[in-house]
Amino acid sequence: MEFSEQALVLKVGRFREIDAWVRLISPQRGVYTAFAFGGLKSRRRFLGCLDPLNHVNFKVRRTGHGGYHCLTEARLLDAPMRLRRDPGRLGMAVNCLKFFEAVQIGPQGAAEAYALLRDMLAALEEADAPSPLFPLLFRARMASLQGVFPVCGRCAVCGAPLGDGEAVCHVEAGRLTCSACRDENAPGVRQRLGAGALALLASGVAGDARAWAHCRPEAAAAREFSRVVDLLVRYHMGLAWERGGFVRA
Ligand SMILES: [Zn+2]
Missing domain, CATH: 1.20.1440.120 (Recombination protein O, C-terminal domain)
Incomplete structure (x- = not known):
């Protein structure tokens, strides 16, 4: 299942070398964690999006039974300066x-x-x-x-x-x-x-x-x-x- 929604980034952490986990809140789903595989390397796909306090439109894939959320695309909506x-x-x-x-x-x-x-x-x-x-x-x-x-x-x-x-x-x-x-x-x-x-x-x-x-x-x-x-x-x-x-x- 894939969906697209606006979310606020609460926290970002690294795991393995180039992957990130992202804690988000969206108005539909509340607080959840999603993975951004390659998120710390693939600058183009997540350009400037994976920072706390950013407001982002994410494309999210949910995998498997009771599976996890995986971010596949991101577009920055606004970020506090x-x-x-x-x-x-x-x-x-x-x-x-x-x-x-x-x-x-x-x-x-x-x-x-x-x-x-x-x-x-x-x-x-x-x-x-x-x-x-x-x-x-x-x-x-x-x-x-x-x-x-x-x-x-x-x-x-x-x-x-x-x-x-x-x-x-x-x-x-x-x-x-x-x-x-x-x-x-x-x-x-x-x-x-x-x-x-x-x-x-x-x-x-x-x-x-x-x-x-x-x-x-x-x-x-x-x-x-x-x-x-x-x-x-x-x-x-x-x-x-x-x-x-x-x-x-
Ligand atoms: Zn009284």
Whole structure:
């Protein structure tokens, strides 16, 4: 069986002398690995395509019963330029990709995840000075796609709109309440969120990566937001950022 599809290159590795394996995500198939036989030698067939973060149209052959994917042709659609030259931007993109891989999206979430990764790369490529909070906003969006993020905008107990005042995130319960509905006696971790942090949370969940790149919050709001994302991701997804990678918490 042979098919042709657009995919984003996540990782490339070498095996044997001139062959490569390529980790890809496509909107139809999600994340999979394919082989590019002769990929490191046949410059003409895969010209400039086999690099991480490239957006490529691949022709793929699937061989045998339960067989493997084999790349037979590639055409480069676009590749980030600024992002590759700027360690700050690249670091943020790599952080987002590491989180994405740690989450392990199934085929059902593939189209959304693919669109999010493409938006993430485009926003980091285009913005003049991407906000340092960008990777955390990306994590908030991924977590909300996985259904493990609180509903933003209103109190989970009384339904009052949140936004102008302050709110409390109950981490284990995964919900936000207004400060009047906070239960002082309930066990568990709570994090206070002011209006600035609530706006960041809402922006993360909304998923507009270009808006993330431009956000310039006050330091206190950034701190509250960062802390609540770390706590929620750690508790509900079992992931924590340590020594340059995500580990099972
Ligand atoms: Zn309330």
